[in-house]
Amino acid sequence: MALGTYGTTRPADMSPEDVEIILNYTPSRDVTENFTLKKLDSASILTPYFHNNQTGGNAGVEILGGLYNLKLPATEFNQLGIYTLYIRPAEVRTSITDCGVLSSLPNVKGIIIDLNNVPQQYRNRFTNQGLVGFRIEYLNSDGTKVPNFYRIITSSFFCEPVVTNLVNSSQKSIRYRYVDSGSDLMFCTVSPTSAPTNKPSATPYIGQPNQNIIITNTFFNPMSIDIQVANYDVDTLGIALYGNQTKSIEDGIYTIYDTQNNIYKQYNLFEVRDEFNNLLFEVRQDRGDNIDFSKNFSNVVN
Amino acid sequence: MISDSQYIKISPEVLSSDIIQETLSGNTFGVYSGMSEILSGGTNGSSLLTGLTIPVVFTETFNDLGYYSPFDGLALQYNVITNFLYSATTANKYNITLYNTSDEFYGVNQFATYQVDWGDGSNVESMTLSSITHNYQQIEGNYNIKLIQTNPWGTTTITKPISIPMTGVTIDNPEGTVTFDSQGGNWSGTSSTYNFIFSGDAENTVQKQITSNYITVPYIVSGFTKSKLTDLKTYGNPPYDPTVTIFKEGQEYGRVLTIGETYTSYTINDVVYYDYPNGRTLFVLESSGFTTNDLVAVSLTKEENLLDVAMQPEIQSQIFIERGKNSAFEGLQRLSEVDNIGDLVRYGYGFYNINEE
Numbered sequence: 268m269a270l271g272t273y274g275t276t277r278p279a280d281m282s283p284e285d286v287e288i289i290l291n292y293t294p295s296r297d298v299t300e301n302f303t304l305k306k307l308d309s310a311s312i313l314t315p316y317f318h319n320n321q322t323g324g325n326a327g328v329e330i331l332g333g334l335y336n337l338k339l340p341a342t343e344f345n346q347l348g349i350y351t352l353y354i355r356p357a358e359v360r361t362s363i364t365d366c367g368v369l370s371s372l373p374n375v376k377g378i379i380i381d382l383n384n385v386p387q388q389y390r391n392r393f394t395n396q397g398l399v400g401f402r403i404e405y406l407n408s409d410g411t412k413v414p415n416f417y418r419i420i421t422s423s424f425f426c427e428p429v430v431t432n433l434v435n436s437s438q439k440s441i442r443y444r445y446v447d448s449g450s451d452l453m454f455c456t457v458s459p460t461s462a463p464t465n466k467p468s469a470t471p472y473i474g475q476p477n478q479n480i481i482i483t484n485t486f487f488n489p490m491s492i493d494i495q496v497a498n499y500d501v502d503t504l505g506i507a508l509y510g511n512q513t514k515s516i517e518d519g520i521y522t523i524y525d526t527q528n529n530i531y532k533q534y535n536l537f538e539v540r541d542e543f544n545n546l547l548f549e550v551r552q553d554r555g556d557n558i559d560f561s562k563n564f565s566n567v568v569n
Numbered sequence: 570m571i572s573d574s575q576y577i578k579i580s581p582e583v584l585s586s587d588i589i590q591e592t593l594s595g596n597t598f599g600v601y602s603g604m605s606e607i608l609s610g611g612t613n614g615s616s617l618l619t620g621l622t623i624p625v626v627f628t629e630t631f632n633d634l635g636y637y638s639p640f641d642g643l644a645l646q647y648n649v650i651t652n653f654l655y656s657a658t659t660a661n662k663y664n665i666t667l668y669n670t671s672d673e674f675y676g677v678n679q680f681a682t683y684q685v686d687w688g689d690g691s692n693v694e695s696m697t698l699s700s701i702t703h704n705y706q707q708i709e710g711n712y713n714i715k716l717i718q719t720n721p722w723g724t725t726t727i728t729k730p731i732s733i734p735m736t737g738v739t740i741d742n743p744e745g746t747v748t749f750d751s752q753g754g755n756w757s758g759t760s761s762t763y764n765f766i767f768s769g770d771a772e773n774t775v776q777k778q779i780t781s782n783y784i785t786v787p788y789i790v791s792g793f794t795k796s797k798l799t800d801l802k803t804y805g806n807p808p809y810d811p812t813v814t815i816f817k818e819g820q821e822y823g824r825v826l827t828i829g830e831t832y833t834s835y836t837i838n839d840v841v842y843y844d845y846p847n848g849r850t851l852f853v854l855e856s857s858g859f860t861t862n863d864l865v866a867v868s869l870t871k872e873e874n875l876l877d878v879a880m881q882p883e884i885q886s887q888i889f890i891e892r893g894k895n896s897a898f899e900g901l902q903r904l905s906e907v908d909n910i911g912d913l914v915r916y917g918y919g920f921y922n923i924n925e926e
């Protein structure tokens with residue numbers, strides 16, 4: 268019987284810079300090829316909500332957590348159709364400088380990352396223990412990604428190489444030791460690195476020098492948002508069905524109003540007859556932008 | 570990590586900018602534009618939308634990163650626990666003496682037995698003393714000397730190569746110190762030295778970890794207790810002297826502050842006590858945050874193969890203790906004096922039958 272339970276889902280409070288937003292647009296659902304993906308600037312369109320005096324936190328300072336505002340830039344959302352936003356943790360692309368062990372604890376294996384190979388905007392994440400929980404994914408030499416394979420960083424510390432004399436010449440003489448600062452090298456232990464006790468020779472793969480890797484934070488769960496920009500939806504149909512309507516007998520203008528009596532649609536109603544005055548068609552024609560403002564609801568009913 | 574997905578539909582009635590206000594005959598009303606007109610009604614066909622935003626919720630599914638268990642102290646490589654040196658003399662370069670240095674650091678080897686395999690096809694020898702000598706019979710070659718340690722926790726073998734005849738060996742760092750240049754940062758290019766001799770690098774003591782930047786939490790803790798005034802009693806007269814500070818075990822213990830008719834006050838271990846004539850004793854002290862006394866250095870090791878696994882500690886032993894003969898003269902308190910198997914054997918007087926398997 269458990270002593271208690273705990274939840275494993277928390278509202279995320281990551282920085283917008285830790286987010287990557289990828290946009291896909293398609294004019295309709297039946298487009299099956301030529302997908303065009305575009306990366307949006309998360310720092311400018313994603314904004315966290317902050318506490319105010321009503322929500323109990325430090326107003327304007329303390330992040331509310333979980334709730335963010337996503338601005339849809341007009342330059343991108345400018346057509347009818349379906350926009351898919353794929354929101355995922357930002358990826359840091361770099362390479363493994365070396366794989367090594369600590370000089371004082373040779374059984375502690377890890378990868379060494381040179382901060383000079385890290386994009387400038389992400390270097391502030393590379394601090395002592397700043398990468399704990401980040402995920403490493405690996406790229407093959409041909410640029411393809413090693414599928415279904417990743418490692419989790421369990422510690423990260425600045426380090427510097429030291430020269431070690433070893434009895435066994437097959438071992439590397441360059442090892443690493445931690446330093447507090449003043450180094451561009453970061454020693455990251457990953458999990459797993461130890462061989463299972465039932466097969467001690469099966470040392471887990473953690474990468475190799477010069478291999479390109481992708482380091483990703485795990486601050487939030489990836490999500491997708493389908494945004495459909497459309498002319499009509501259920502509420503629109505509700506207006507058409509249940510909203511106020513007027514029909515001008517004199518000029519045949521048929522007007523539909525929303526719940527606030529705003530003019531939603533206007534149509535011309537007329538009949539088409541032949542030369543013998545036989546009725547051929549009854550027509551309802553959308554007036555489009557040519558709205559007859561005199562048919563506003565107040566003007567009609569008052 | 571789980572993923573989430575949302576669907577949002579944006580059509581004219583959810584956009585306030587879609588309704589254009591018009592006034593006619595004193596009536597003000599709104600008129601809808603179609604979504605297509607909104608998206609292309611601006612200058613050069615640009616969108617009229619300017620502030621389209623949607624709220625989104627992000628969650629994080631977290632997992633404990635690992636399973637940590639404390640262990641009881643020094644972390645040593647096995648080839649430090651078990652190790653040996655060898656040497657030859659100038660006079661006889663085929664006569665190799667092996668020195669067992671396994672017991673240098675820890676007492677865990679006290680149950681260990683040792684064997685030496687000289688690597689030349691000769692019989693494996695038991696090693697009972699701290700050194701043992703072997704003659705390679707003038708046969709030149711490269712051999713591997715093995716020191717085989719067997720103890721209740723398993724067998725550990727350390728192998729070192731040797732070239733016979735053994736001549737002088739160049740020792741790069743006779744003092745066990747290496748010098749290197751830092752590779753980057755402010756110390757780049759600056760030479761530093763590193764003491765390579767193993768001197769307990771893994772030593773992890775409280776003194777190495779403490780900091781004095783503690784935060785005092787300023788609130789008063791008080792209550793009633795029993796008088797401890799007699800703890801400050803000194804020999805001779807007067808028995809309680811406000812000018813005398815009492816020390817215990819070399820540490821300042823307390824001092825009488827005032828002796829009066831209404832109360833007697835004194836301090837013990839920074840706690841102020843007030844003894845009143847009615848027999849009650851009031852104590853007063855200020856709270857504090859973490860102090861050095863609250864810090865206990867516990868080394869952590871991670872069992873990676875036990876990620877996400879929590880289990881109770883399990884003690885595995887191949888030593889079986891069988892209840893031996895009862896003796897009315899055997900005091901049970903003797904058990905508290907026995908803290909290892911060796912003591913149990915030596916001081917058990919046959920009270921227990923011990924089999925090692």
